[in-house]
Amino acid sequence: MNFADSFRAARWIRFTNLILQAVLWLALFGGLNYIALNHTSRFDLTKNRRHSLSAETKSYLDRLERDVKVVVTLTEDNENEEVAQAYRDITGLLREYSYATRGREKGRIIVHGINVYQNRREAEELGIDQPNSVVLICGEHRRVMPLSEFYRVAGRGKEVHKESFLGESALTAAILDVSNPDKKKIYFIAGHGEMRPDDTSRVRGLSQLAFELRQRNYELVGLDLRLVQKIPADADHGVIIIASPQNRFQPAEEEMLRNFLQTRAGRVILMLDPGRSHGLENLLFDWGVIAYDKLIIDPDPRSLTEANDLRFWNFLPDPTSHITDSLLSNGLAVIVSPAAVVIGDELGRSSNDGLNVKKLVATSDKAWGESDYRSGTRFEYTPGQDLKGQLGVMVISERTQPANNLPLSVRGGRLAVFGTADLISNNRIFSGGNLNLFLATVNWATDRDTQLNIPARPVQRFQLSLSQEELMRLRLGLLLGVPGIVALLGFVVYFTRRN
Secondary structure, eight states: OGGGGGGGHHHHHHHHHHHHHHHHHHHHHHHHHHHHHHHHOOOOOTTOOOOOOOOHHHHHHHHOOEEEEEEEEEOOTTTSSHHHHHHHHHHHHHHHHHHHHTTTTTEEEEEEETTTTOOOHHHHHTTTOOSEEEEEEEEEEEEEEEEETTTEEEGGGGGGGGEEEOOOHHHHHHHHHSSSSEEEEEEEEESSSSBBTOOTTTTTTTTOOOOOHHTEEEEEEEEEGGOSSSSSSGGGGEEEEEOOOOOOOOOOHHHHHHHHHHOOOOOEEEEEETOOEEEHHHHHHHTTEEEEEEEEEEGGGGGGGTTTTEEEOOOOOOOOTTTTHHHHHHTEEEESSSSSEEEEEEESTTSSSSSEEEEEOOOOOOEEESSSOOOOOOOOOTTTSSSSSSSSEEEEEESSSOOOTTTOOSOEEEEEESSGGGGGGGTTSTTTHHHHHHHHHHHHHHHTTSSSSOOOEEOOOOOOOHHHHHHHHHHHHHHHHHHHHHHHHHHHHHHHHHH
């Protein structure tokens, strides 16, 4: 018998055939994985393209030159369903950022999750001490993003609900911010007894605020206008803060600030206290704001704390600046001690001055501005002398077009005036919504998170309302109906095959 016709040859042929089949299957499997890894195409079929980044974001990521590490301190197993849902929304979005920058030598988005309670050592090494936030780190730059920056909410009190998800716009702006080697500068004016960011005292110190600002990638610099000829050029992309001046500004100093706001589209946050002459009356007049030296007295029970401090809860919404959005949605209040009246100058302004003046924080209708507060006697409203009604505590003014009917300017100056500086002192900054209000004002002044044209994604809600009887029928249908149908099909197949 020939070897080719023997059983031994047949076994070898069958064995070789099996080996070749295995090799072909492995080659096919490896080839498909190679193609899937290097030549993939993804299709987002969701209605609002929830799993796709916008073309603007992809363009920014393509030009990113530094790695950005994104640390998420949220957890999915949080007892608060709102936080758990935010975890799913944010981590799902971050997967798209990580996927868009995969395989690159630089400019990657590296996502890392951490539980600050269970991983204390790692959290301390990263300089993270607060849960339920997103921290972006790029070299020495970092920025902390609370959950309030990711959502736009609607309603008030118990009726508040998430209206849209701002995650892509907020994250893209934050990535561009921390990856920029140049930090935005915040200049604190000195030389008139102002509150200082390096002061650790409880009443007049701003060291706690300084820490929060540095956590958000701002560089803090002191500026004495008496020692300079002009305001530094890099202040054009930052903001100047004047916190509780105790002495008057000289005319030359006021003129520098006026020119900074008017001709350089500068940004200034002015915080005044009652009983102090500041010497900035002409500047305020230019921007349609009046700061009265009148102490706010608000007898409304909602406007006083147990320690008889002022509690401001009346916030006016502003869809342009979004400064008060988070305060309104979360039912927060601002707690301070003394405060002066700040209002918009409706009578002294011309109709074509190009200013947009808005009152954002106000008292109750029962409040009045006391003129004779220095006497120390019991405060009583005096008609014709005191102001009464819903008085302003914070006013913002923005020049939407240059004065004298010049061509429209893309970037106008912005001024925010507070009737108190107590809200940012070390012993007040974490009271109620104080920090929230001030940081939102700084973000508005520096154009942070507003320069991107990335649309918000609506938050979809699905609600199933069933009565007790309908719920019982659904349970019976799932427990008995589905198994019953499967059993019936089994009997049909059985009898069909039997016959």
